Amino acid sequence: MQAPGVWRFELPLGGTFALESADQEWCVGTSEAVEVLEGQETVVWVDLVPSTALRVRVVSEPGDKALEGMRVHLSRSAWNPMTEAPSRGAHVATEVTGPDGVAVFDGVAADVALDILAGGRLEYEAVEVRGVLASANEVTLRLRKAWIRPLHVLDLTTGLPVPRAYVYANNTRVHEAIGCSLPAGASPAARVECFGYASIEGQTDEQGQVLLLDWEHANLVVIADGYARKRQVLRRSDPDWTVWLAPYGVIGGRVSDRTGAPVANASIQYIVDPVVEGLQPIEGTAQSDGMGLYRVELPDAVVEGIAGQCRATVRLAAEHPQAGRAEYYGFVPAAEECASELDVVLVPERELRIHVLPGAEWPAGAVVYGAFASSGLLDAHFMPDYGSRYRRVVLDADGTGIMEGVPLEGQGWFAVVSGENGKVLALCGPLDLADLDTEWSIRLPAAQELGALRLTVATPGSHVLTLQPYQGPTTGNRDPLAGVSVMRLRVEGQRDVTVENLLPGYYRARVDDAALESAAGIRGGLATDLGVIAIPSR
Known part of the structure; x- marks a missing residue:
């Protein structure tokens, strides 16, 4: 399509097509994708508008130093009538800045509002501007230095660095659609991908260190030969970013309070079930050290019996007089796919008086079950995954009971179950436990x-x-x-x-x-x- 007029195209079936102008002086302003249907002639109205070139200059702030190799993403602004504000529209193009820090977009509609997103290097924060008209011809984006901090990966039993550990971190709160690259020499084999979320992949050096962006919140996975796969949440407020890896056949982790501070001298009771014929469950106790770490090395017979499997389970009950309690359940590290989820967060507990009000059923003799997640990450179902704890109380003739050991914060589900036949009478949650008073009422549903x-x-x-x-x-x-x-x-x-x-x-x-x-x-x-x-x- 080269100029205004009526144009006819013969297109193959079974596809969706977009229209573009072949004349540099004109470009397609607004149009929809064309779907070709058999036996039909499709009529599409296209607005051709004058085109122009848009130069996007990317510099550092302060100093206005030209930034080479930054990716600049251009998309059409889309007006959102619900919020009366522009929202992200269709992608137009992506270019990379040259030595002068400039990315050039040719053939852009002069009077169409555009959104511009620039980023692509770990040490600089991404920047976005919205509603820019290409008729401005040149736009300058100033990027500030990003905060970078090291992550240390250490052996839980020896305290020594773990080199060549694979580290993956992502943060879904970063703008999408920017493909990023790490500056040379920043970290071996590391890169950043920002499509739908920002993520960093890297490998620890001989000192067990890798560089990461100092995100407000990030999800982390660490994998190393001979160690349990570790998943952990990183927060900017954490004073130190350290991951402790448990070798195969060792159960252990870090005990912290609800602020993330390590808790020393916490008492940990554990039960390990090998789930292997001929091996009996093992019970014992451990205590956290000054860094909040605890570790239990299993007998050689158990380690040999569970090697290469991810079936052996461990249950933990941790307690500290001031920091609180926690109960956890997970797998014993014995294979690469076993994730070590045995870091313990202690939360103070309380008693909760529960009143169950009758509906179609009468609550006398019913049992109230509570499932709690001290991390506040309880999924939306009653039987949560690892990192949760359970409580129960039998109601009296008036439908009242006192549940002990309810965390002061976090999330939880409550289920009221008939004590006679197991019928579920009511289900409540997830609830924010900090919002509950010392007394709480549950109404059973009406018929x-x-x-x-x-x-x-x-x-x-x-x-x-x-x-x-x-x-x-x-x-x-x-x-x-x-x-x-x-x-x-x-x-x-x-x-x-x-x-x-x-x-x-x-x-x-x-x-x-x-x-x-x-x-x-x-x-x-x-x-x-x-x-x-x-x-x-x-």
């Missing part, structure tokens, strides 16, 4: 908020109906009911069965040992019919 399940048992005799909540065909986080409890009901003879007042969610149903072919999805205010169930003869 109209709950669903029902119907089926017919066609086989004589005495049967047991089991309903187990599970992860249904949902997207995103796990179903909150998954893994909370298993409900059991006895069914006598051939009869119609109705289970009322079920929380909405997905359930697997069994009659005796026979699993039903289709799971039941329960919805509030509705009854789900599973039909006739015949039990196979044994």
Whole structure:
């Protein structure tokens, strides 16, 4: 397309095409992608506008020193009517600055608003400006020096540096779409990629050190031969960035308080289950040293028995009179894929008086379960992953109970479960524990908020109906009911069965040992019919 007018194109089927101008004096102002359909002629209106060249000059601040090798990303500004502000639009082009610090974009629409994002070197922060008109012809972006700090990787048992450890860190809060490169000599084999998030890959030197950006918050993974894979969160407020790697066959980590400070003289009780025939669980105690570190070397027979596997488990209970308590569960490092998640964060605890108010069900004799994550990173389901702790309390005749050991902060789920048959009566969470007073009330759902399940048992005799909540065909986080409890009901003879007042969610149903072919999805205010169930003869 070279000038205004009507143009006809013969295009192959099965593709999507964009229109551009071949004349340097004109460029496509606004148009949509063209999808070619068989047997149809597609008409597209295109605005051709005068084009121009835009020069983006990238310099350091202070000093206005030209920055070579910076990547400059150009995109069309898109107006967001919800916020009445520009939002990130379609990508136009990416260029790299030359020795004079200038990136040149030819054939840019002169009267179209553009967003410009510049970055690409570890030691400089990325900068973005929005709503720039190319008719300005030249724009100068000034980049400030970024803060860089070292990360040290050390052996948990010897305290010696771990060289040639692979280090990966990412920060999802950095602007996307800038591909970055590390300055020469900054760190061996390190690079930065910033597509959707900023990340750094590197390798420790002989002193166990690698350079990282001083991000406000970053997720870290460290891998080294002969050590458990370590995942850790880095924060700018941490006084020292050090990762302690546990060799295979060693359980251990760092004990800290909720501010991140190390806790010395914390008492740690542990139970290691090798999950290997012929090897019995091992129990013992350990104590954190002056740096908050604790370590337990397992017997040679256990190390040999679990070598190359990621099945042996460890449960920890750590306590300190002032810092608080924590309970953790994880795997014993014995293979490359085993992640060591045994750093312990102690949080002060308290008692919580819980009142459960009746709804469709009566709470007397019910059990309230609590699952807590002291790190505040509890996922949106009741049965959280490692780094969590559990509590339970049986309610009295008035639906009241006192739960001990509730953390003062972090997040948690609470589930109210029938003490008679295991039915889940209510589910609350995730909740911010710091927002709870010393007394807290839970209202059980009313009948109209709950669903029902119907089926017919066609086989004589005495049967047991089991309903187990599970992860249904949902997207995103796990179903909150998954893994909370298993409900059991006895069914006598051939009869119609109705289970009322079920929380909405997905359930697997069994009659005796026979699993039903289709799971039941329960919805509030509705009854789900599973039909006739015949039990196979044994």
